[in-house]
Amino acid sequence: xxxxEEIIQKLVDFRNERDWEQFHNAKDLALAISIEAAxxxxxxxxxxxxxxxxxxxxxxxxxxxxxxxxxANKFGLDVKKIILDKIEENNSKYPxxxxxxxxxxxxxxxx
Amino acid sequence: xxxxEEIIQKLVDFRNERDWEQFHNAKDLALAISIEAAxxxxxxxxxxxxxxxxxxxxxxxxxxxxxxxxxANKFGLDVKKIILDKIEENNSKYPxxxxxxxxxxxxxxxx
Amino acid sequence: xxxxEEIIQKLVDFRNERDWEQFHNAKDLALAISIEAAxxxxxxxxxxxxxxxxxxxxxxxxxxxxxxxxxANKFGLDVKKIILDKIEENNSKYPxxxxxxxxxxxxxxxx
Amino acid sequence: xxxxEEIIQKLVDFRNERDWEQFHNAKDLALAISIEAAxxxxxxxxxxxxxxxxxxxxxxxxxxxxxxxxxANKFGLDVKKIILDKIEENNSKYPxxxxxxxxxxxxxxxx
Numbered sequence: 001x002x003x004x005e006e007i008i009q010k011l012v013d014f015r016n017e018r019d020w021e022q023f024h025n026a027k028d029l030a031l032a033i034s035i036e037a038a039x040x041x042x043x044x045x046x047x048x049x050x051x052x053x054x055x056x057x058x059x060x061x062x063x064x065x066x067x068x069x070x071x072a073n074k075f076g077l078d079v080k081k082i083i084l085d086k087i088e089e090n091n092s093k094y095p096x097x098x099x100x101x102x103x104x105x106x107x108x109x110x111x
Numbered sequence: 112x113x114x115x116e117e118i119i120q121k122l123v124d125f126r127n128e129r130d131w132e133q134f135h136n137a138k139d140l141a142l143a144i145s146i147e148a149a150x151x152x153x154x155x156x157x158x159x160x161x162x163x164x165x166x167x168x169x170x171x172x173x174x175x176x177x178x179x180x181x182x183a184n185k186f187g188l189d190v191k192k193i194i195l196d197k198i199e200e201n202n203s204k205y206p207x208x209x210x211x212x213x214x215x216x217x218x219x220x221x222x
Numbered sequence: 223x224x225x226x227e228e229i230i231q232k233l234v235d236f237r238n239e240r241d242w243e244q245f246h247n248a249k250d251l252a253l254a255i256s257i258e259a260a261x262x263x264x265x266x267x268x269x270x271x272x273x274x275x276x277x278x279x280x281x282x283x284x285x286x287x288x289x290x291x292x293x294a295n296k297f298g299l300d301v302k303k304i305i306l307d308k309i310e311e312n313n314s315k316y317p318x319x320x321x322x323x324x325x326x327x328x329x330x331x332x333x
Numbered sequence: 334x335x336x337x338e339e340i341i342q343k344l345v346d347f348r349n350e351r352d353w354e355q356f357h358n359a360k361d362l363a364l365a366i367s368i369e370a371a372x373x374x375x376x377x378x379x380x381x382x383x384x385x386x387x388x389x390x391x392x393x394x395x396x397x398x399x400x401x402x403x404x405a406n407k408f409g410l411d412v413k414k415i416i417l418d419k420i421e422e423n424n425s426k427y428p429x430x431x432x433x434x435x436x437x438x439x440x441x442x443x444x
Contacts, residue, residue: 002113002114003113003114003115003191004114004115006191007191007194007195010194010195010198011194011198014198014201014202017207017211018205018207018210018211018212019211019212020210020214022212023214023268025160025161026155026160026161026163026168027155027158027159027160027163028160028267028268030148030151030152030154030155031152031263031266031267031364032267033148033151033152033175034145034148034149034151034152034260034263034367035260035263035264035267037141037144037145037148037175037260038145038256038257038259038260038261039260040141040144040145041141041142041144041145041253041256041257042257043141044137044138044141044253045250045253045254045257045436046245046250046436047138047436048138049136049137049138049139050136050137052137052138052141054186057137057182057186058186058188058193058196059193059197059200061179061182061183061188061193062193062194062196062197063197064144064148064175064179065176065179065190065193065194066194066197066198068172068175068176068179069194071168071172072172075165075168075169077169077172079176080114080117080118082169082170082172082173082176083118083121083122083173083176083177083180084118084121085169085173086170086173086174086177087121087122087125087177089170090125091125094129096128096129099129099131100128100129100130101129101130101131101133103131103134103378103379103380134379139378139379142253142374142377142378143378145256145371145374146371146374146375146378148371149367149368149370149371149372150371152364152367152368153368155364156325156361156364156365156368157325157356157361158325214267214268214269224335224336225335225336225337225413226336226337228413229413229416229417232417232420233416233420236420236423236424239429239433240427240429240432240433240434241433241434242432242434242436244434245436247382247383248377248382248383248385248390249377249380249381249382249385250382252370252373252374252376252377253374255370255373255374255397256367256370256371256373256374259363259366259367259370259397260367262363262366262367263363263364263366263367265363266359266360266363269360270360271358271359271360271361272358272359274359274360274363276408279359279404279408280408280410280415280418281415281419281422283401283404283405283410283415284415284416284418284419285419286366286370286397286401287398287401287412287415287416288416288419288420290394290397290398290401291416293390293394294394297387297390297391299391299394301398302336302339302340304391304392304394304395304398305340305344305395305398305399305402306340306343307391307395308392308395308396308399309343309344309347309399311392312347313347316351318350318351321351321353322350322351322352323351323352323353323355325353325356
């Protein structure tokens with residue numbers, strides 16, 4: 001069992017022990033990810049990037065990963081594959097020679 | 112190298128080839144996660160949970176994982192550990208006997 | 223003074239009494255709006271649309287309006303005008319004959 | 334008719350001409366607000382607060398106001414009243430003498 005499979009197994013066991021699968025439709029899982037992402041964001045509100053509490057960042061990141069993994073699992077997605085595939089796609093959208101050192105969006109790289 | 116370490120390595124290589132680390136302060140990484148989370152959410156807007164495009168869900172989930180892993184990596188976090196630690200903490204906040212079958216928040220479980 | 227100007231005046235007075243303008247740069251105001259939007263969203267998590275607490279919806283909506291008005295005020299925007307202008311723009315993007323009864327995005331209306 | 338009532342009337346007319354009320358349940362309206370809030374946030378991604386396009390800020394703010402007003406209207410809320418009420422509540426949570434010059438959250442003001 002890979003690390004990712006092991007984590008997903010524990011998340012699924014936790015969910016099943018509480019009979020929570022009934023609530024975990026894809027739309028609500030997507031809502032949950034957004035909500036946790038905003039809780040992470042709140043740690044930086046009115047602050048400089050390095051002023052946020054690392055302890056709290058850990059917890060909010062963990063929550064984001066948890067719901068994202070549950071949603072990936074719901075669709076039987078291979079988490080490693082979908083990320084590597086997206087890096088491949090981004091390789092074409094953001095060729096290193098054009099994208100280097102600039103934060104421009106892909107549709108602005110030739111301007 | 113574990114799966115997670117391998118994915119992070121590829122994300123870091125992609126970032127470095129483009130000299131993008133200068134933009135990846137923790138606050139902007141948190142912003143990026145929220146932005147991608149909302150792009151995932153948009154796939155469900157005005158729709159039933161099962162009406163969203165699975166192809167697009169894959170891509171938006173990949174983007175969420177990518178930025179979340181880059182942020183975890185920035186703080187040298189052990190991704191597996193922080194998630195398992197949070198499951199442990201949730202075990203206490205949501206004891207199976209009290210939480211079973213209900214979506215109530217932990218501070219409402221005894222009401 | 224219009225209603226909107228009156229509300230903005232009170233928001234600005236509240237901010238100034240606390241010497242908070244120093245924190246209210248446009249980026250952090252945008253973060254604040256997203257954070258409050260997610261707090262509103264959380265009222266619907268795992269629930270049917272009609273199960274959210276109306277009392278709490280009032281408060282989260284008020285927070286969203288507050289930060290959105292402060293951001294509009296920061297750029298000297300005429301709130302009524304920018305909304306009416308956007309409705310005009312949407313009139314073209316979503317012609318009533320094509321958009322009627324469908325939730326399709328504007329770039330999918332002819333498919 | 335106040336400014337706010339006039340704006341809401343135009344938003345409602347636009348919605349009804351397209352027979353879109355069927356999609357505007359409270360949960361999806363909350364989703365829409367979050368999605369637009371993230372589109373506003375994206376204008377600041379990787380950027381300094383003053384580097385975002387004012388033209389685009391206008392449009393995203395307009396979208397946020399539009400959905401927030403539609404949600405307020407759905408519950409028959411008096412928009413001016415709910416914001417003024419929240420300012421009152423914040424007056425107590427953030428007394429000027431304690432909150433002045435600090436971005437601390439209300440539950441940390443006495444520490």
